[in-house]
Amino acid sequence: MFFFNNLVRAEYEKTFFDLNIESITGEIINFKEYKNKVVLVVNTASYCGFTSQYEELQELWDIYKSKGLVVLGIPSNTFNQEKKTNNDIKKFCEVNFNINFPLSAISEVKGDNAHEIFKWAKKNYGKSAVPKWNFYKILINKEGKIEDTFASFTKPMSSKLIKKIEGLL
Numbered sequence: 060m061f062f063f064n065n066l067v068r069a070e071y072e073k074t075f076f077d078l079n080i081e082s083i084t085g086e087i088i089n090f091k092e093y094k095n096k097v098v099l100v101v102n103t104a105s106y107c108g109f110t111s112q113y114e115e116l117q118e119l120w121d122i123y124k125s126k127g128l129v130v131l132g133i134p135s136n137t138f139n140q141e142k143k144t145n146n147d148i149k150k151f152c153e154v155n156f157n158i159n160f161p162l163s164a165i166s167e168v169k170g171d172n173a174h175e176i177f178k179w180a181k182k183n184y185g186k187s188a189v190p191k192w193n194f195y196k197i198l199i200n201k202e203g204k205i206e207d208t209f210a211s212f213t214k215p216m217s218s219k220l221i222k223k224i225e226g227l228l
Contacts, residue, residue: 071183074203078176080133083145083162088131090203097206097227098129098199099215100176102168102190104140105151109194113156115215119224120160126228127201130160130215133176135168138193168195180205196220200227 075098079089090098101116113132120130134141134148142148145164152158166174168190173181180188180197184205188197196209198220207223214220 071204073179075176075179075199075205076203078179080166080174080176081164083134083149083164085145085164088161088163093129094203095201096127096129097201097224098131099220099224100131100133100180100197100199101215102135102137102166102193102195103132103162104135104138104193105142105148106140107138107193109192109211112194112215113152113158117156117158117160119215119221123224123228124160128224128228132158132160132162133168133174134162134165135190135193136165137168137170137173137190140193141165184208198223198227 076090076094079087082088099119103113104110116130116132119128134145142151148165149162152162168174168177177189187208188205192211194211196213198206198209200206206227209220
């Protein structure tokens with residue numbers, strides 16, 4: 060029996076740093092600015108059972124941003140658990156979780172209408188890079204390639220995720 064592992068690296072035509080996304084306030088977040096940093100991409104939602112993970116995402120950002128980690132929240136209504144406007148999401152995150160890490164505009168994370176980040180992730184890392192639910196995590200290394208993915212159940216401050224991030228920093 061043969062096992063094919065995601066550790067086999069794809070030949071990336073583009074890296075994460077070649078992409079961009081609209082911020083929650085309307086500016087473009089150019090990922091070239093994140094070159095030589097580790098990026099944790101998380102699709103978020105305000106009405107999800109995992110929404111409390113915002114607290115640990117902020118903690119992760121507070122601890123590791125000075126060491127080169129970027130936490131990027133991408134609000135999504137793909138699973139029908141998000142507020143309707145960027146402004147409502149921004150207020151919700153600031154008031155309830157004091158979020159100050161980068162947030163994007165509302166984006167789809169799977170299917171034909173998925174944002175190019177998620178299409179790029181699927182193309183280069185396979186189905187395991189496609190979010191199965193809200194608060195799915197994609198870890199991007201300093202070379203702009205996917206290092207690993209983590210299920211929604213994996214808390215941002217879990218030893219499993221922390222060890223991986225520290226190993227990349």
